[in-house]
């Protein structure tokens with residue numbers, strides 16, 4: 001029987017997949033091949049990240065709209081406050097609404113000069129994610145997802161400001177938070193306790209990073225204030241020329257993390273796919289998602305449109 005997957009019964013597990021907008025024609029082809037592979041898993045939604053510059057902005061838009069038109073998946077567009085006036089952002093949001101996109105992942109964003117440089121709100125812009133959420137809700141009744149940081153956002157001095165900020169975003173209308181990635185379930189449990197202690201009751205969805213390039217992962221984690229445990233890094237030692245093994249290891253380790261989270265009640269996972277299907281597909285199958293399509297339409301998840 002298929003009951004050896006982590007979840008035994010997949011009916012209450014869901015995943016969402018995050019992609020980034022492709023820069024080249026070749027990357028675009030790769031992304032759409034990945035989407036074709038992942039669509040039958042019936043993700044709850046799929047999200048597309050956003051960069052502040054003009055061209056990346058349009059790429060996000062194009063990718064989200066194509067998902068809305070050509071797939072049965074529910075797309076969510078990331079949007080940030082960086083280097084734009086409120087009017088400019090409002091126009092983007094209205095365009096999404098007109099195109100049938102109903103879900104925005106609302107973020108502050110980082111300075112385009114690089115993560116780590118000091119963030120300066122645009123003088124006529126939305127200053128922080130909470131302001132953006134408020135603005136979006138004024139435009140239309142978007143479903144709004146925001147970020148959360150189980151290891152503190154690097155600019156939050158303490159847990160109090162971190163949790164207060166999350167609360168502001170919820171008060172403004174956010175109904176779900178996706179976490180920055182992390183590698184130890186304890187980090188997630190401790191964060192969830194803080195969130196519950198603060199009386200926050202929206203779903204906190206763990207974000208799982210599927211990056212098999214551990215050097216790239218370390219660099220990125222350092223900028224984001226995420227700890228990559230030594231044992232995790234050590235497992236990748238000597239594998240620089242073994243891409244298949246690195247993929248297998250990543251799928252195994254992230255499946256283990258997902259299983260531990262499942263043991264204590266997590267049912268929604270957000271996978272940072274890096275636009276590749278293989279690892280996301282493997283992890284989703286361990287979670288039992290492959291069975292949804294064969295059980296019948298109603299188990300395919302709320303996202304799939306009739």
Ligand code: FAD
Pocket residue numbers: 048049050051052078079080105106107108109110127128129130146147148153154155156157161162165178179180181207
């Ligand atoms: P906020 O929630 O606004 O918080 C940022 C910092 O400001 C926090 O330290 C907070 O405590 C502090 N703060 C908030 N309000 C105030 C205030 N009034 N005064 C002083 N300090 C305040 N980046 C992109 O560019 N594009 C993407 O598509 C993207 N997608 C992401 C998806 C997820 C799930 C996550 C977790 C991150 C993503 N990011 C993305 C990265 C994100 O933009 C950065 O982490 C950024 O530094 C913070 O954005 P935020 O929305 O979390 O900010």
